[in-house]
Amino acid sequence: MKSGLHDGVERVLFSKEEIEDRVRFLGKEISRDYEGKDLLLINILKGGVVFLANLMVSIDIHTSIDFMAISSYGPSTETTGAVKLIKDLEESIEGKDVLVVEDIIDTGLTLNYLMKNLKARQPASLKVCTLLDKAVRRLIDIPISYKGFDVPDVFVVGYGLDYDQKYRNLPYIGVLKQEVYLG
Numbered sequence: 490m491k492s493g494l495h496d497g498v499e500r501v502l503f504s505k506e507e508i509e510d511r512v513r514f515l516g517k518e519i520s521r522d523y524e525g526k527d528l529l530l531i532n533i534l535k536g537g538v539v540f541l542a543n544l545m546v547s548i549d550i551h552t553s554i555d556f557m558a559i560s561s562y563g564p565s566t567e568t569t570g571a572v573k574l575i576k577d578l579e580e581s582i583e584g585k586d587v588l589v590v591e592d593i594i595d596t597g598l599t600l601n602y603l604m605k606n607l608k609a610r611q612p613a614s615l616k617v618c619t620l621l622d623k624a625v626r627r628l629i630d631i632p633i634s635y636k637g638f639d640v641p642d643v644f645v646v647g648y649g650l651d652y653d654q655k656y657r658n659l660p661y662i663g664v665l666k667q668e669v670y671l672g
């Protein structure tokens with residue numbers, strides 16, 4: 490039998506409805522906090538795209554978006570700590586109010602690198618919004634201003650998050666079966 494998209498998922502952590510509710514709430518909070526300002530949302534490809542798309546339509550102040558890509562996990566589920574800038578922003582962020590929109594913060598190594606890089610470009614403000622926080626795995630402290638959900642030390646997929654470039658199109662966030670990455 491052909492294996493389906495949902496077969497690799499052990500259990501659903503957050504349903505589509507739960508995520509949508511939470512994202513709408515975050516959008517309202519952000520709209521209130523940045524009222525009267527022009528907000529720039531910086532999204533980290535590719536895991537954060539589904540979150541960004543849903544978050545931005547829940548924000549009712551002027552916002553623009555820009556994208557960055559940095560190397561993260563390959564086929565393995567363990568981070569190396571080595572991060573590389575693959576795609577840079579299109580515009581200068583100097584003097585702008587910047588909110589980095591991330592899918593998940595795990596060890597924090599990726600975002601730590603990114604924040605240093607962005608801070609050096611002298612934005613007016615620089616904050617972080619992450620859908621998921623896997624705090625038990627954190628190696629470097631990252632101040633998080635907006636957070637969707639806490640997650641335990643499990644490998645999650647869906648709603649933009651992948652394993653080996655797959656599962657990003659699951660409409661919910663689920664725990665990946667160990668047999669998928671242990672082979």
Ligand code: IMP
Nearest residue numbers: 561568594595596597598599644645650
């Ligand atoms: P960090 O540098 O360890 O914080 O890694 C952050 C990046 O690793 C995220 O932006 C994801 O791309 C990826 N990542 C970490 N944990 C997971 C997970 O459970 N599922 C999918 N990707 C993950």
Ligand code: MG
Nearest residue numbers: 533536561592
């Ligand atoms: Mg990512």
